[in-house]
Amino acid sequence: MKRNNLAMINYSIPLYRPPAEADNIILQATFGCSHNRCTYCSMYKSKRFTIRPIEELKEEIGILSYRYPDANKVFLADGDALSLSTEHLAKLLRLLKEAFPRLSRVSLYATAQNFLEKSVDELKFLRAGGLSLAYFGIETGNDELLENIDKGVNSSQMIEALTKAHEAGIKISSTVILGIGGLEHTHEHIRDTIKLINAAPMTYLSTLQLGLEEGVAERFLKHFETFTPLNDLQILQEQKHLLSELTSPQKIIFRSNHASNALHLAGTLPKDTQRLIHEIDNVMRVGEKAMIPKCFRGF
Secondary structure, three states: OOOOOOOOOOOOOOOOOOHHHOOOEEEEOEEOOOOOOOOOOOOOOOOOOEEOOHHHHHHHHHHHHHHOOOOOEEEEEOOOHHHOOHHHHHHHHHHHHHHOOOOOEEEEEEOHHHHHOOOHHHHHHHHHOOEEEEEEEEEOOOHHHHHHOOOOOOHHHHHHHHHHHHHHOOEEEEEEEEOOOOHHHHHHHHHHHHHHHHHOOOOEEEEEEOOOOOOOHHHHHOOOOOOOOOOHHHHHHHHHHHHHOOOOOOOEEEEOOOOOOOOOOEEEEOOOHHHHHHHHHHHHHHOHHHOOOHHHOOO
């Protein structure tokens, strides 16, 4: 039966996706985030976590495939679609493969908890079904800060989760939040984040700067005795420290292209490490006028 070309996808707003998914199909496999307690995050506070029925998703996949028959990449929203059962995700992946003949990548947000709740065999099964990339928020490698921000896991659990993903063949795109420890914990934040990254396999690494949206700051700050926000130069010092001591044995594609950043960087580690550090040094010498104006930054 021919589908109505005017059929609409009624997305549940707010809808978030990584910068790299801007031109790809977005399908909301869930609404909200199953954890939804991170104190710095306001993304899904207006939503209750909901698993969407397969039949409902099947209808939307049909609409999307009619409109974009040549699409080859799909991002599964909302906050952590990997929280879905293996059976549910496998059914969804089969529907996507049937609907998009050129499908080459299915990606989603994932938490450490999501990976820890599944066996390596389950993850391999999902990888074979088409799940190839997970966006993973490290934020920090320091256990005290992880507790302060209510991440729900410690650094050892994050390493375990990332190792399981690697064993299953799922690529990981990780993020670190610069400034999340404030001036009081900047050393421990970067020191322990370096340890975590050096111990955990990943394909991509990105950094963004801490930004507390309206309604979030009070909840975030009450978990710290004192918290002094870092200025842009101090943030760049954290960035430099992080890059200078990463020694992961595998190649990592690095970006700091999030809209929150004072400086956008791009390179491959370790090949471009010294060039990236040189770029940071040049901007730090010049100062604020060499950075992205604050009016152009945000979340």
